[in-house]
Amino acid sequence: SQTIHQWPATLVQPVGSPLSLECTVEGTSNPNLYWYRQAAGRGLQLLFYSVGIGQISSEVPQNLSASRPQDRQFILSSKKLLLSDSGFYLCAHSTPYGYTFGSGTRLTVV
Amino acid sequence: EDQVTQSPEALRLQEGESSSLNCSYTVSGLRGLFWYRQDPGKGPEFLFTLYSAGEEKEKERLKATLTKKESFLHITAPKPEDSATYLCAVQPAGAGSYQLTFGKGTKLSVIP
Numbered sequence: 049s050q051t052i053h054q055w056p057a058t059l060v061q062p063v064g065s066p067l068s069l070e071c072t073v074e075g076t077s078n079p080n081l082y083w084y085r086q087a088a089g090r091g092l093q094l095l096f097y098s099v100g101i102g103q104i105s106s107e108v109p110q111n112l113s114a115s116r117p118q119d120r121q122f123i124l125s126s127k128k129l130l131l132s133d134s135g136f137y138l139c140a141h142s143t144p145y146g147y148t149f150g151s152g153t154r155l156t157v158v
Numbered sequence: 159e160d161q162v163t164q165s166p167e168a169l170r171l172q173e174g175e176s177s178s179l180n181c182s183y184t185v186s187g188l189r190g191l192f193w194y195r196q197d198p199g200k201g202p203e204f205l206f207t208l209y210s211a212g213e214e215k216e217k218e219r220l221k222a223t224l225t226k227k228e229s230f231l232h233i234t235a236p237k238p239e240d241s242a243t244y245l246c247a248v249q250p251a252g253a254g255s256y257q258l259t260f261g262k263g264t265k266l267s268v269i270p
Contacts, residue, residue, distance in 0.1 A: 054201075082257070089262070090262060091162070091245075091260040091261055091262040091263065092202075092245070092247075092258075092260040094257045094258070097257060107257065138201050138202070140201075145204075145207060146190075146192055146204045146207050147192065147204065147247075147258060148204065149194075149201035149202045149203075150201050151200060151201050152199070152200065152201045154199065
């Protein structure tokens with residue numbers, strides 16, 4: 049079965065510090081991978097998606113970047129966090145039957 | 159631009175009181191409409207995918223239906239453990255249409 053791992057679960061970071069969130073998928077090869085952000089009172093917003101190693105598409109201009117160094121690894125990064133980067137970050141992969149989400153990372157920038 | 163509007167934003171039900179959640183959508187060709195359940199602090203959990211108008215799917219106390227403009231999630235005789243936020247999302251048809259557009263969700267509270 050397919051499993052998606054995401055860590056850490058919670059993170060508190062000061063403004064201006066770097067960020068690295070990691071997501072890995074098991075049980076599938078060449079998955080389509082996604083990073084979503086969920087802010088309070090708003091729907092899930094697609095940030096990046098990737099259809100293969102080294103292939104990243106950005107949906108929203110922002111302070112964040114994404115990379116896919118391996119087939120089943122997707123990383124969300126920032127060089128300098130802003131207060132507005134706070135939120136709930138979710139990694140997901142798509143299957144023919146739907147999307148499977150990770151357990152999420154609650155990021156608080158202070 | 160694809161849009162998804164969910165109503166109501168919040169719904170309080172007594173245990174056993176059936177109701178429906180609404181998801182209205184605008185999309186340039188629909189590949190699929192998805193329903194998810196999300197518990198606080200957790201990632202969304204997949205419930206259903208609907209592909210064409212008239213389609214219905216059921217799972218325990220939940221039944222999802224689809225028309226050309228909206229989808230309903232019917233909850234029959236809900237229990238407190240059904241309390242969660244229910245999310246609706248659409249995937250447009252067409253090559254390269256990988257992303258889902260989500261609504262803001264309906265927060266359901268079932269009171270014992």
